[in-house]
Amino acid sequence: AQTVTQSQPEMSVQEAETVTLSCTYDTSENNYYLFWYKQPPSRQMILVIRQEAYKQQNATENRFSVNFQKAAKSFSLKISDSQLGDTAMYFCAFMKRRTGTASKLTFGTGTRLQVTL
Amino acid sequence: DVKVTQSSRYLVKRTGEKVFLECVQDMDHENMFWYRQDPGLGLRLIYFSYDVKMKEKGDIPEGYSVSREKKERFSLILESASTNQTSMYLCASSSGDYNEQFFGPGTRLTVL
Numbered sequence: 136a137q138t139v140t141q142s143q144p145e146m147s148v149q150e151a152e153t154v155t156l157s158c159t160y161d162t163s164e165n166n167y168y169l170f171w172y173k174q175p176p177s178r179q180m181i182l183v184i185r186q187e188a189y190k191q192q193n194a195t196e197n198r199f200s201v202n203f204q205k206a207a208k209s210f211s212l213k214i215s216d217s218q219l220g221d222t223a224m225y226f227c228a229f230m231k232r233r234t235g236t237a238s239k240l241t242f243g244t245g246t247r248l249q250v251t252l
Numbered sequence: 253d254v255k256v257t258q259s260s261r262y263l264v265k266r267t268g269e270k271v272f273l274e275c276v277q278d279m280d281h282e283n284m285f286w287y288r289q290d291p292g293l294g295l296r297l298i299y300f301s302y303d304v305k306m307k308e309k310g311d312i313p314e315g316y317s318v319s320r321e322k323k324e325r326f327s328l329i330l331e332s333a334s335t336n337q338t339s340m341y342l343c344a345s346s347s348g349d350y351n352e353q354f355f356g357p358g359t360r361l362t363v364l
Contacts, residue, residue, distance in 0.1 A: 237283035
């Protein structure tokens with residue numbers, strides 16, 4: 136079974152600064168996907184960024200980028216130029232590809248990020 | 253845009269009641285999921301469905317059942333609600349084998 140660990144329950148960053156959220160995972164699979172989801176207060180969960188394990192290049196989406204270290208099983212999220220709207224709970228998630236049925240997500244316990252003035 | 257809706261944002265029920273949580277998606281996704289979210293535990297998968305009338309247990313199916321009679325609708329059923337089922341319930345949908353999941357707004361269920 137896969138496990139996903141987020142060791143930082145809460146973090147705080149000042150507006151315009153950069154912050155990195157950590158995530159490690161444990162799997163024996165070679166073909167999988169990793170995701171970061173964001174859940175703003177009282178709002179719906181949305182996808183931030185996604186990484187395919189077979190791709191060596193780190194994924195980026197505007198101010199969001201990841202540092203994917205496959206051998207170390209590490210998948211951290213970097214938020215540059217933090218904005219007040221980035222305040223949210225962030226979840227790291229692992230997906231093993233399955234055929235013939237739906238692929239399931241395994242989530243970490245989340246990191247609550249507070250962006251301050 | 254994909255839209256996933258859930259029948260209630262807040263629900264209060266009594267111990268022993270039968271509870272139905274409804275989820276509807278409008279993007280013709282074949283896959284639908286039910287999670288519960290608890291502080292310090294993240295999201296845990298209860299059940300999922302990859303086609304109409306097809307279902308599979310997730311990691312914590314005990315005390316729950318599901319129904320998918322139509323492609324767009326996925327229901328979570330608590331046959332006899334208990335206080336330890338007080339939680340936030342999130343529905344999600346996706347297409348294909350490995351695409352992102354789109355989430356609904358959640359239902360905060362309190363069982364007294």
